[in-house]
Amino acid sequence: MIASFIMDLVIEEAIENAVEIPLNTVLDIKQTKNRQLVAYRQVSEYKNAILFIHGFTVSPTETFSNIPELLMKEEKLNGFNILSLGYSSSLMPDLSSRFWSADPDIESLSIYFKTIVENQLSHYDTIAVIAHSMGGLVAQNGLLKLSEETFKKITNFIMFGTPSGGLEIANSKFLGAFKRQSLNMGSKSEFILNLRSNWSKKFNDQYPFEFKTVAGLSDQFVKINSSLLQFHERYRYQIEGDHSSMVKAENNLDIQNQCFAIIVNDLSPYNTESLKASSLALNNLIANYKKIVRELEIEVDNLDAKGLKKLGLALDGLGEEDRAIEIIKGHKLSNENTDVMGVLAGRYKRNYLYTGNKSSDAESAMKYYSDALKISIKKEDKHQIYYHSINLAFLSLLFKDNRLMMKEYAELALSHCDMDTLNIWELSTIAESNLYLNNFSEAEKYYKIVKEKTKNQIRIRSSIYINARFAYNALLGLE
Numbered sequence: 001m002i003a004s005f006i007m008d009l010v011i012e013e014a015i016e017n018a019v020e021i022p023l024n025t026v027l028d029i030k031q032t033k034n035r036q037l038v039a040y041r042q043v044s045e046y047k048n049a050i051l052f053i054h055g056f057t058v059s060p061t062e063t064f065s066n067i068p069e070l071l072m073k074e075e076k077l078n079g080f081n082i083l084s085l086g087y088s089s090s091l092m093p094d095l096s097s098r099f100w101s102a103d104p105d106i107e108s109l110s111i112y113f114k115t116i117v118e119n120q121l122s123h124y125d126t127i128a129v130i131a132h133s134m135g136g137l138v139a140q141n142g143l144l145k146l147s148e149e150t151f152k153k154i155t156n157f158i159m160f161g162t163p164s165g166g167l168e169i170a171n172s173k174f175l176g177a178f179k180r181q182s183l184n185m186g187s188k189s190e191f192i193l194n195l196r197s198n199w200s201k202k203f204n205d206q207y208p209f210e211f212k213t214v215a216g217l218s219d220q221f222v223k224i225n226s227s228l229l230q231f232h233e234r235y236r237y238q239i240e241g242d243h244s245s246m247v248k249a250e251n252n253l254d255i256q257n258q259c260f261a262i263i264v265n266d267l268s269p270y271n272t273e274s275l276k277a278s279s280l281a282l283n284n285l286i287a288n289y290k291k292i293v294r295e296l297e298i299e300v301d302n303l304d305a306k307g308l309k310k311l312g313l314a315l316d317g318l319g320e321e322d323r324a325i326e327i328i329k330g331h332k333l334s335n336e337n338t339d340v341m342g343v344l345a346g347r348y349k350r351n352y353l354y355t356g357n358k359s360s361d362a363e364s365a366m367k368y369y370s371d372a373l374k375i376s377i378k379k380e381d382k383h384q385i386y387y388h389s390i391n392l393a394f395l396s397l398l399f400k401d402n403r404l405m406m407k408e409y410a411e412l413a414l415s416h417c418d419m420d421t422l423n424i425w426e427l428s429t430i431a432e433s434n435l436y437l438n439n440f441s442e443a444e445k446y447y448k449i450v451k452e453k454t455k456n457q458i459r460i461r462s463s464i465y466i467n468a469r470f471a472y473n474a475l476l477g478l479e
């Protein structure tokens with residue numbers, strides 16, 4: 001019987017000591033009404049930001065009401081700082097700066113958006129933009145102005161009740177003469193026509209971020225031909241509420257609120273099946289993966305083995321295994337560098353385990369591991385030998401159901417390991433090899449060492465535990 005410690009390993013949390021989330025305090029509206037960048041939650045360690053942008057004639061704390069407070073309580077969004085961008089917008093007419101301070105037009109506000117995002121939010125790895133009404137126009141035009149480096153950080157863009165096609169009522173010359181922001185929102189205005197043209201040229205309904213445009217079922221101010229029909233149907237959503245109430249929660253306990261649900265579902269961590277971790281650690285991990293992909297994919301042809309492996313693992317962590325396979329397989333190093341061959345084999349192995357047990361994926365994995373092992377033996381590279389051997393032992397058990405072959409590869413892997421090593425992967429190879437060789441006391445000893453050394457290393461511990469789980473099931477003849 002396989003020792004029970006294996007099951008103890010695979011069911012416990014990958015992170016036992018989750019970082020404690022600081023207590024959040026509800027903002028005093030009176031104190032923040034005139035601030036232009038309001039922080040609902042701002043923790044220096046967080047790498048992700050949610051940026052709210054309000055609409056016409058309101059403030060950064062009024063539009064979304066209790067939604068930010070609800071988001072702060074949502075465990076899935078731990079690791080996100082929550083901010084709200086304010087700007088001058090009132091019903092006061094822009095008659096003359098000699099009498100009143102005129103509100104800026106939307107073009108100027110877009111430049112202001114760009115300035116804030118590129119400077120005050122430059123330390124974030126990912127930024128999600130949530131906008132209401134005219135704020136969506138500011139954001140759309142602002143996104144088009146961002147530098148390439150900053151633009152790549154935008155992961156989500158959700159608009160609620162935004163008149164993307166403009167407003168008929170704002171075509172009035174009388175209204176426009178008194179309010180530049182109103183004039184900009186006219187359906188026939190130069191601003192709207194230019195925005196729609198530039199947006200289409202930039203994206204053509206294919207967005208590098210998660211995009212949604214949302215209308216209120218009772219919104220009589222912004223019609224759906226302006227808020228929804230300017231975009232492909234796959235990006236259109238409707239929720240309960242009028243122009244104002246659609247983005248407001250009744251209180252900070254209203255978790256059934258539809259605006260809240262859309263934001264949480266859009267921003268929640270994904271690829272979590274094998275990563276049992278605190279959502280804070282997971283969100284930060286995902287942010288790091290996205291940063292790696294942004295930086296390396298544009299230089300893929302010039303990447304060395306280390307860079308290619310890093311890119312492949314990041315894509316894998318984002319749930320884009322097929323894309324990782326396509327990129328790595330097409331690289332010149334995929335048939336000559338054993339480290340790269342191992343990464344490619346690992347992607348096929350993962351596909352075999354998680355996407356229907358296709359024999360073609362398992363065969364491809366074994367081929368790349370076998371070819372890499374031959375090269376490694378020829379080069380007498382012991383680290384690569386034990387790495388490819390232990391994976392072949394694993395697949396010999398799960399795919400070939402050949403326990404003799406499993407033991408041969410396990411013995412080869414173990415013979416090339418240093419029993420006094422401090423390397424986590426080498427330690428896990430020793431543990432797994434002993435598992436296949438029925439040396440349970442040694443396997444337990446080394447799994448416990450691995451457990452202690454990977455307390456705060458989500459990806460590594462997850463990978464090791466997954467192998468242990470599958471091996472355990474296969475050795476017992478379980479599904």
